[in-house]
Amino acid sequence: xxxxxxSPDEERWLEVASELGAAIPRAAVIERxxxxxxxxxxxxxxxxxxxxxxxALLFGILGFGNETTLLVAGLVAVLxxxxxxxxxxLHASGIEEGLCVAGFLLIGAWxxxxxxxxxxxxxxxxxxxxxxxAAGAAGLRRLNPLVTTCAVLAFVYWAGxxxxxxxIDQMIGGVVTAVTAGxxxxxxxxxxxxxxxRRPSHDRMLDWLVATLPVVAYAQHxxxxxxxxxxxxxxxxxxxxxxxxxxxxxxxxxxxxLRRRRHAPLLGFMGCVxxxxxxxxxxxxxxxxxxxxxxxxxxxxxxxALDRYLRQPRNGLTSVAPTHREGPLDVLQTAGAAxxxxxxxxxxxxxxxxxxxxxxxxxxxxxxxxx
Amino acid sequence: xxxxxxxxxxxxxxxxxxxxxASRALARDRGExxxxxxxxxxxxYAGVLLVMAGLGLVLGRNLERIGPLAIVLVIxxxxxxxxxxxxRAKRAGxxxxxxxxxxxxxxxxxxxxxxxxxxxxxxxxxxxxxxxxxxxxxVHAAIAYTFASPLVLxxxxxxxxxxxxxxxxxGDALHLSYSTPMLGARALACATAIAAWRYVDHRARPxxxxxxxxxxxxxxxxxxxxxxxxxxxxWLATGLxxxxxxxxxSVRRGLDTGREAFLVYGIVYxxxxxxxxxxxxxxxxxxxxxxxxxxxxxxxxxxxxLRRRLREPSP
Numbered sequence: 001x002x003x004x005x006x007s008p009d010e011e012r013w014l015e016v017a018s019e020l021g022a023a024i025p026r027a028a029v030i031e032r033x034x035x036x037x038x039x040x041x042x043x044x045x046x047x048x049x050x051x052x053x054x055x056a057l058l059f060g061i062l063g064f065g066n067e068t069t070l071l072v073a074g075l076v077a078v079l080x081x082x083x084x085x086x087x088x089x090l091h092a093s094g095i096e097e098g099l100c101v102a103g104f105l106l107i108g109a110w111x112x113x114x115x116x117x118x119x120x121x122x123x124x125x126x127x128x129x130x131x132x133x134a135a136g137a138a139g140l141r142r143l144n145p146l147v148t149t150c151a152v153l154a155f156v157y158w159a160g161x162x163x164x165x166x167x168i169d170q171m172i173g174g175v176v177t178a179v180t181a182g183x184x185x186x187x188x189x190x191x192x193x194x195x196x197x198r199r200p201s202h203d204r205m206l207d208w209l210v211a212t213l214p215v216v217a218y219a220q221h222x223x224x225x226x227x228x229x230x231x232x233x234x235x236x237x238x239x240x241x242x243x244x245x246x247x248x249x250x251x252x253x254x255x256x257x258l259r260r261r262r263h264a265p266l267l268g269f270m271g272c273v274x275x276x277x278x279x280x281x282x283x284x285x286x287x288x289x290x291x292x293x294x295x296x297x298x299x300x301x302x303x304x305a306l307d308r309y310l311r312q313p314r315n316g317l318t319s320v321a322p323t324h325r326e327g328p329l330d331v332l333q334t335a336g337a338a339x340x341x342x343x344x345x346x347x348x349x350x351x352x353x354x355x356x357x358x359x360x361x362x363x364x365x366x367x368x369x370x371x
Numbered sequence: 372x373x374x375x376x377x378x379x380x381x382x383x384x385x386x387x388x389x390x391x392x393a394s395r396a397l398a399r400d401r402g403e404x405x406x407x408x409x410x411x412x413x414x415x416y417a418g419v420l421l422v423m424a425g426l427g428l429v430l431g432r433n434l435e436r437i438g439p440l441a442i443v444l445v446i447x448x449x450x451x452x453x454x455x456x457x458x459r460a461k462r463a464g465x466x467x468x469x470x471x472x473x474x475x476x477x478x479x480x481x482x483x484x485x486x487x488x489x490x491x492x493x494x495x496x497x498x499x500x501x502x503x504x505x506x507x508x509x510v511h512a513a514i515a516y517t518f519a520s521p522l523v524l525x526x527x528x529x530x531x532x533x534x535x536x537x538x539x540x541x542g543d544a545l546h547l548s549y550s551t552p553m554l555g556a557r558a559l560a561c562a563t564a565i566a567a568w569r570y571v572d573h574r575a576r577p578x579x580x581x582x583x584x585x586x587x588x589x590x591x592x593x594x595x596x597x598x599x600x601x602x603x604x605x606w607l608a609t610g611l612x613x614x615x616x617x618x619x620x621s622v623r624r625g626l627d628t629g630r631e632a633f634l635v636y637g638i639v640y641x642x643x644x645x646x647x648x649x650x651x652x653x654x655x656x657x658x659x660x661x662x663x664x665x666x667x668x669x670x671x672x673x674x675x676x677l678r679r680r681l682r683e684p685s686p
Contacts (some may be wrong), residue, residue: 011663012373012375016382017621020388023392040631042632043674043678046638050639051671054668057660057667058664060660061660062658106403163627184399196373198373199373200375249637260372263409269412269644288425288428289429292425294423296422299424300418300477302414303411303470304456306414307468307471308468310407311468316398316402316404318405318406319406319408319469321408322406327378328414331632334587337522337525337526337529338526340419340420341479
């Protein structure tokens with residue numbers, strides 16, 4: 001039994017408690033989790049933000065004038081996080097994660113002040129790499145999949161912006177180094193996901209990478225590619241290579257997701273399809289509104305067809321919600337519907353100052369097209 | 372991959388969980404039952420978002436080529452077509468599926484866009500143009516009740532909030548270029564209207580599926596209104612007690628129903644409101660930051676303690 005983090009067995013029992021909710025008596029959980037305490041997803045998000053904000057405030061109080069305050073504020077935050085872990089036995093409860101991540105970033109920022117000559121926090125610099133490593137270390141310390149994933153995504157972005165990557169791109173004649181690296185990492189995470197892990201958090205770290213890497217790697221490629229096309233128009237090989245990579249990775253993710261019955265590869269597959277759709281847009285000359293509507297209709301048709309097909313479970317696959325418990329995604333869905341509804345409202349008539357009920361307004365592009 | 376099968380079997384063998392819970396949990400863990408509900412939601416949401424974004428561009432760019440009347444008719448037809456699956460499900464006595472729900476939302480949004488566009492082109496209501504938001508809220512509510520769709524109800528409540536002059540974001544309620552206390556009053560009036568609507572709905576149909584949507588809208592709008600009042604004297608005298616009362620009610624609701632979101636609302640909004648009320652009256656950056664740090668720490672401790680007392684319902 002470790003004082004610094006839950007053992008794999010204890011972490012597994014925490015996971016069981018989270019899965020079963022009130023179906024399992026609390027006393028039965030406490031004795032198995034070694035006294036480690038966690039929280040729910042929404043409270044975890046809120047507490048993470050509060051911990052992060054607290055560290056930023058502490059840094060502000062210590063003052064911006066001296067670089068040493070970065071180190072002092074960072075150390076205080078990290079020590080507070082460790083105290084919460086060791087003394088209060090908090091794990092994945094948000095507050096200690098927010099403190100730790102912010103603390104590590106501040107310490108990382110202090111280390112960058114020791115680097116000479118300084119080149120700032122532009123992409124591709126050593127300073128940026130130090131911050132990425134700091135975030136990654138905090139994520140690994142806290143077994144936090146979000147933070148480790150953000151660090152890996154930032155690393156892929158950083159690697160694609162280095163002089164070495166640009167040199168390779170010039171040698172090949174296309175902007176494919178970063179996207180290839182990102183896709184290779186996603187494929188590696190997918191392959192590693194086949195191994196059975198004792199710690200659920202390790203599994204989740206790989207899941208997040210599988211789900212997010214394709215889209216982020218492609219996004220960097222798409223933005224970099226736009227500039228490259230301006231410099232050397234007619235770079236067809238780069239596009240073809242990217243499309244082939246997306247197709248291959250997408251097919252592998254779909255196959256793996258269905259075979260393992262895991263959500264992350266299926267989300268990764270959906271990301272690959274979305275990237276492929278954007279890539280196809282460069283090949284087929286269509287007005288923006290036409291491809292938006294066509295792709296939207298395609299998504300709706302696929303969704304309706306899948307929903308109809310899986311209304312009755314087939315080989316265990318179903319479109320029915322697994323639980324009636326309200327989760328963060330339900331809150332997100334309500335917020336999403338509100339955002340969509342708000343966008344369809346009309347733009348206000350000009351120059352109103354009086355504000356009385358019945359004269360409400362909010363901007364929106366749906367009616368006027370003036371986004 | 373990881374499996375929790377040994378732990379679940381151990382709990383079942385010890386009699387800690389019953390047969391039904393164990394079999395459900397084991398089936399989920401082994402992937403014998405695998406729901407694509409969330410993936411479908413994401414796909415349908417993306418579809419609706421893309422269609423609406425594309426439509427916005429069509430309206431802006433092709434107005435002169437197509438003509439306003441043709442646009443109004445085409446969008447109305449498209450809205451009617453999107454509503455067909457929901458209508459068929461209703462006639463067959465089936466519950467609306469996730470795809471049907473999103474198509475119905477698209478139908479409603481298309482109709483909103485159509486009405487808003489027609490209103491702007493033909494100025495049907497003239498200076499009373501904003502009343503069409505209330506009309507939309509009523510029509511959407513009727514559709515939501517007809518098809519038991521929480522998504523469409525969310526669209527209706529957004530229109531209602533728009534009619535009251537409150538946007539869908541926190542920044543809209545705290546817009547400093549307008550009169551903040553007045554905006555706060557409107558947010559509170561809207562929250563009261565929604566709370567009353569929720570009460571009537573719950574009284575009429577105790578098994579209503581809409582309570583969650585009402586609760587989230589009413590809570591957020593009420594907190595925005597209270598925070599807006601906390602920014603300015605003499606409204607602050609009412610704003611702070613109101614904020615405290617709302618925070619208490621929200622936390623109470625969260626603990627009673629096992630819904631974590633209401634604990635978070637109660638604590639986080641209370642922290643924001645307290646900071647917004649006090650910080651402008653403090654002198655010096657260090658004192659202000661120190662005060663906010665104390666509030667943040669107090670909020671974190673309170674949220675943690677309250678979350679420990681929360682018992683979530685079974686899956």
